[in-house]
Each structure stands twice: as C-alpha cells, then as structure tokens.
Amino acid sequence: MIHDQVEELISLYALDALEDGEASDVRLHLEDCEACRGELDEHRATIAALIPDAPAGDLLWDRISREINDENRVDESTVRPVELADRRIPLRATRWLVGGAVAAGVALGVVVLPQLIESPAPSLVASAEQAASEDGSIVADFTVDGTAVARIVLTSEGRGYVLPTDALEPLNQDRTYQLWVINDDADVISAGVLGADPAASAFTWTGDVSGFALTREVAGGVVSSAGDVVAVISEV
C-alpha cells in the first residue's frame, strides 16, 4: 500500500474502523513512515479527548491487583497454576470436615494452591463492607469457643473476602491458615492460603456454597493434610 493510500485511511485506523486486512497493511506502512505515525498520534489524541474522565472503582482495582499478585507469586515459586476442578478433595474427607469431627491422619489430598491476595487492608476492608451490604451476600463468622476469629463475606457474584479478627492467633512461619469452600455436593475446595498471620484477603468463588472451613496447614498450602481444623461454618 502506497503512502497516499495509507494517508487516506489513517483516521479510520485510529478509530479501529478498518477491516482486518486493511489494518494490517496500514500497520506495516506505519513501521517505516514517521509522517503517518505522527498523524496517527494526533488522531488518537483527538479521540481520547472525547472521553470524559470518570471515577474508577475499588472493586475492579482489587481484581487487577489480585491478578498481578497471583502472577508474581506463581513466578516466584514456579508453582503450576491449578484449575479449580483439580482442587477437590475426596468426599470421605469432605464429610469428615463438614461434620466437624477431628480424625487425625485423614488425607485431604489437595494440590498446591494459589495464595489469597493481601492487598492494602483499608481498601479490602472497605470493599468487604460494601460487599456485605449487597443483596444476596453471605456474611458468616468462624468462631472458636464462641469468639469470632474471622469473618467471611461472599457476594452473589462470587467476590469473597476473609477478615480475620485479633482473636485469630498467629502461627509459626512454617505454618499457614487455609480457607476452604464446601459446595452443595459436600465437596471441599480450597479457596486459597491465608498465611501465618493473616490480614484481610480476597478470593473468588462462583460455584454453589453450603459452608466454609478454616484449617492450619504447612506454609504454602497443602498437598496432603492431616486436617488441623480451626473452625467450620456450615449451612450458610
């Protein structure tokens, strides 16, 4: 495509309004034509000026931050990302966990898990409070001897938050708290690893849910666990 032809199409290219083949031709020409690049930049600036500024929401930022932090953690640990379906544990262990009975030595059979994200706490706490006020949200507390150790908030859209209280005792650094979702089929699926001294965290869960469990595990999450249960929330 010659220069004059491209010049005719630059404004349409800036609007993303060319057909694919034409856009490719223009893109090729732009690599070698400074004049056309300059004209394109002017058109893009004009178009951007048409868009008014608007407030940006915290919830979307939480999602962006979560994805970035997930990537960082995966890169650092070289842990393979795990599909949710891979994280189900055997039904036998599930029923034990839902029932709340302690059965030392029962294997949970879980693969390595993604970490929950600890974004700046004030933002997450505010997001959790907002989420708790939405119609259809689940709000429930993990309790130990009648004292709340962590609050769970899960919206109908699947945005989840864990808000530990001061009553949740810090663990040694070689241990971590781990959060589980129990679905309607009584499968127990990890929602993530909270760390040894958890701060407010976010998670995502879009399936059905009948309860939650909080356990103590080895740092980084478990592949197989004896199931050191801290608390269970059932029939939410």
Place this chain on the structure above:
Amino acid sequence: MISTQAGDGTSDEDALITSIVQGDQTALRALYDKYGGAMQAVATKVLRDVNLAEDVVQDVFVNFWRDPGSFDSKRGSVRTFLVMLTHRRAVDMVRSEVARKRREERRPDRDYYDVAKEVETRDLGTAVRSALDSLAPPERDAIALAYFGGLSYVQVAHHLGAPEGTVKSRIRTGMKKLSTSLTGYQP
C-alpha cells in the same frame, strides 16, 4: 491539530511510569485512579456489558504492568495510550463471536443503538460538545458508530445504508474538524 504531547502532568506521569517499570504497584494504582474510569467508560460504550468492560480494563492494566515499556511518551500521553489500548481490545471482543452474540442478545432491534443519544447524553466538557457540534450529523453519526459501536467503516456503511466511500469520506472530514476544534484541549 491537537497536541500529541502530554500536558502539565507529563513529569508526574513520567515518574509514575518509571515507578511502574521498577515494580511499584502503588504507581499503577495511581494511574488506575486517574484513567481507569475513562477506560471503563469507553469499554462499556463499545461492549454494552459492564462485566466484559471490566475484563477489558483489567486485561489492559495487567498487560501494561507486564510490559510498561510498550508505552512511548514521545507518541502521546499515557491517557491516550491506555484509552487506545482499551478501545482496541473492546473492538476485538465485539468482533469475536461470543461477545457479538451476547451483545446482540442485549439488542433485539438493530435500531436500538441510537447514535445521537449516545453522543448527546455523555458527560462532556464544553470544548468537546462544541467540537462535536461542529460536525455535520452524517459525519458525527459515522464517527460515533465506528468508535462507540465498534464497527468497521464497511459495517457503518451497511448500517447507514450509505456507500463505503461516502462513509470513509465522512469519517476523514469529521476527524479533521475534531482535531482542529480540540487543539490544545486536555480532558
């Protein structure tokens, strides 16, 4: 013609970009606070689906975090760059089969998309409104359908029942008028 250089915020934005290159997430958050709303507005206009629009904005920011060097300050402001990436990504989604179907489900009648209303009801500054008013209605409709409708000029021509060459000409003329009217304008 409108300036392609960033305005007074250039040095601040240079510092933010430098911080992002160094892995400072608070700098990315600052950019999000400044421009995330505009990006979401563009994506929502094109996709007519808040969830898909959020996916697009998330995708743009995560990719920018991965590769902040893709931004060249000599070619314009960060805002222009992010809006451009957002629009392109949204258009890609519109033209993909899945998004197209979801979009069509929300638009049982093809005439539902009222271009004039789309432009006039937006919260625009005086300069932008004046610039848009300087366009002949066929020019404004062609540009709005292409940009906010995510349509190619061929699709715009089909939609308006006008020859393709005519639509191309309307868009070119309209864009020239806009550039002239918005010289030096910063939103």
